[in-house]
Amino acid sequence: MxxxxxxxxxxxxxxxxxxxxxxxxxxxxxxxxxxxxxxxxxxxxxxxxxxxxxxxxxxxxxxxxxxxxxxxxxxLDELQQKIQLEAMGLSLGVGLVVGLAYSNLDVVNLISFDAEISHLVILMGLTYSFSVFAAQRRYR
Amino acid sequence: MKNRLKVLRAERDWTQAQLAAELEVSRQTINAIEKGKFDPSLPLAFKVARLFKMSIEDIFEG
The missing domain is CATH 1.10.287 (Helix Hairpins)
Incomplete structure (x- = not known):
């Protein structure tokens, strides 16, 4: 030992x-x-x-x-890289899809406020954090 | 993927942290491999096999 x-x-x-x-x-x-x-x-x-x-x-x-x-x-080691890759991929995908849909809501005036870039950053941050948290639990 | 990592480690009285340090991975990764939740890459499997002086097939089952 x-x-x-x-x-x-x-x-x-x-x-x-x-x-x-x-x-x-x-x-x-x-x-x-x-x-x-x-x-x-x-x-x-x-x-x-x-x-x-x-x-x-x-x-x-x-x-x-x-x-x-x-x-x-x-x-990072290979498991940690996998966790990060999944989290970054998910936050990028959610950011792109939801972000553009959110922008469209603003363009066609279906929401009464402006679609701010900060909202997208918050969404991506939360998605990334949730994904890392879920993966850490999965591989615990 | 099933493996004998936990048994082999226990036979040598090594902790997960010690094995992790030797293989240059996190303790979480050792735990995930032992529980079959994560399959190591071929380079890591070779590293494990070299450390235990065994073949990959003797440690990991397909």
């Missing part, structure tokens, strides 16, 4: 580092998104140059987050 790895610096430690790195990038992206969104109203009084810079910084950090997410996914 003792010849087996303890994984102090093995695969699981690397995965934890990847997850933490993804968390930092995501937090930075959310923070810069909030700054780019609320800054013009509360901080720099609609100065266009600062607003454009804030959006560029947010975009750059967003790409960093995408790279960190890709690295995180590649570091």
């Amino acid at each position: 003792n010849q087996l790895k303890t994984d102090s610096d093995g695969w699981q430690a690397k995965q934890k580092r990847n997850t933490a790195r993804l968390g930092y990038w995501t937090a930075a992206w959310v923070l810069t998104m909030a700054i780019a969104n609320f800054g013009p109203r509360f901080a720099w009084e609609s100065n266009e140059l600062i607003s454009a810079l804030a959006i560029l910084v947010n975009l750059g950090i967003g790409f960093g987050m995408i790279v960190a997410n890709k690295r995180h996914l590649k570091g």
